[in-house]
Amino acid sequence: MSVSALSRRTLLRTLAGAGVLTLGLTACTDLDGEGADGPPPTAPNGRRLGAEWEKHTRTYMAWPGSENVWGEQLRDVQKDIAGLAAAIGAHEPVTLLARPEQADAARKACGSDVEVVPLAVDDLWARDTVPVFVEEGGKVKGVDFNFSGWGNKQEHGRDGKLARALLEQYGIERIQTPVVAEGGSFETDGLGTLVLTESSVVNGNRNPGMSRDRVEQELKAALGVTKVIWLAGVKGQDITDAHVDCLMRFVAPGVVLLDQAFPGLPADVWSRSADQAKDVLKDATDARGKPIEVIELPQPDPDRITGRGDAFVSSYMNFYIGSKGVYLPKFGDDRADDRAQQMMKEHFPDREIVPVRIDAIAGGGGGIHCATHDLPALGG
Template sequence: MAHRLSHRLPPRRSALRLLAGIGAVTLGAPACGPDKVAEGAAAAAPGPRMGAEWERHARTFMAWPALRSVWGADLRSVCEDIARVARAVAEYEPVVMLARPGQVAAARKACGRGVEVVPLAVDDLWARDTVPVFVEDDGKVTGVDLNFNGWGDKQEHSNDARVGRALLSQYGIPRRKAPLVAEGGSLETDGEGTLLVTESSVVNDNRNPGKSRDRVEAELKRTLGIEKVVWLAGVRGQDITDAHVDSLVRFTAPGVVLLDEAHPGTPADVWSRAADQAKAVLSEARDARGRPFEVIGLPQPDPARITGEGDDFVSTYINFYVANGAVFMPRFGDRGADSRARSILREHFPGRDVVPVRIDTIAAGGGGIHCSTHDQPGRPAD
């Protein structure tokens, strides 16, 4: 798996080496309502349903990086990256960029006329984690506020903690407060009742103190309409997210997943061992419909060939984003690996354009395209 410790302090996935004396790193024990329901999902029991990302989107939400105290001299270049992603996605579906009132003009200038910029107080660009997840319940879309707390109180995000309530109110979307703390990047679903989660990012006292895995699972099922949770160990304490699933394994269809795969010759570390553990779990697991998982590796680029800087550059292709008619993947500069990843994504998302986007500063700060986007299910307005 990609290195997840940013060499910059304190971007989102800041190095936690400062906490090294607190406890050893462990891998743990194995232990959006769309306009058209995915095939096989229509027969699901009444109640909420969290849709798959490949279902129709009404819009994509993003957030404008606000703080020089986080990004330092890289603030300008990370804004350029975010604007580049927004413009690319806006070719396929509506994009709403959330920006602090004093930064609206700069965001509009950078993003262009194809992106709607909405004044709303934000702290940073990680919309996947700060914007609520969406479910469909009785034909209506509801936003589930996951009570964002700065990835377990590792960073102060007072504005981002309020994004859920403010955004849903602004768009007139009903809000449901989740009975647990999590982030959108920690949840991966096939839209047919199966959820993939890393235990390290949710069953963790920095989010849900005192809650057992069984209790967290029950709350996820009840809140999101999930029937089967497949638990992956993840990695604790080595990145600010505690190893979100969206940089480890992703669905491309019910029963089919892409798994992050280290570049050949890369020394084994906690991330590659987490990927190995996930592969072992998935090889034995069944989804909510009783299907076995087909697991396909999505190899990382050669660290010597990427254009981004930093010893801990996040170079996984797994953090792709599926939009209406397109899939957006990072372009890292290793032409062979970039091309191979694009071919794999084309094979698994036929009929969609696969669009590479350069995101070197976002990746150096510890994230990717999926981390910076958040889909709202539904049909785009005419």
């Protein structure tokens, strides 16, 4: 069987079993869009990639519809997506994209708070398949990052065309870029800083022959960022090649949360990746020239979580910051879940903290952030 024919779940198990590992190279508070010392550096093209905590017009999601990808787990993951969409839809508009022939079933599952729009999709990972939205010239525009199924690892005949189709559907201008990447590759503070893992972008399965410097130049042009911080990441151990949104997240300008393994577990490729990220971030400065505070958030006890599977993602980093709520996974380790919720409340006191059980989604190698994509409101 070719790699492209493997399901997401099957591929993850295959890669883990094979022990394939290549580490990347080490790279040498206020929430309203401006830092305490004034506005951020302005990109030459006037473009800006906003932070997730800024105001949203809507949240996009996608309805998983492929038995080739999910097999017998399809109904469970559809149930998780419906529950997540309903939880977010109680606080802000949610638009769920679904294959036309599956739209009625999606509406029935998600309820009246969720708008279902017929649009051809393969899978649920809206973070990666929906365009990355930027502001420019008083308009929202969408960057099409040429979704390729994470380097041709999964079927993507529909998802590969989704960015263009969605932009046409909503009359949003499309920005083209030669870079192949996914929305989960990037993390920003909204003030010109971009953090990403080298393993998921400077990789022959996405951008063969493209150097890191060239990728950085193209990202700055497409997204309007002025400072790029590179983390090493991990190649070949999961389908995304270690997206940054399971490793670290900004919660305010100059403040990041960093994933940490459950205390006492032996070191592995993921904990070493987190250690490398910590070393880079603690010595880095953001686009304003300010230092970055790193706060570690441990994973739950693997013996207490309710989900299982070789691909299960138990990182709290894969949360979603909505306009009125913060949605984070609930794994079943009550002590760890409570700690994560309290930490979110400290950083987002004006938002409701909404824990959501997503065992089927996490079992497929992703999380809440992977399944959501925010459309920014002009002016933040």
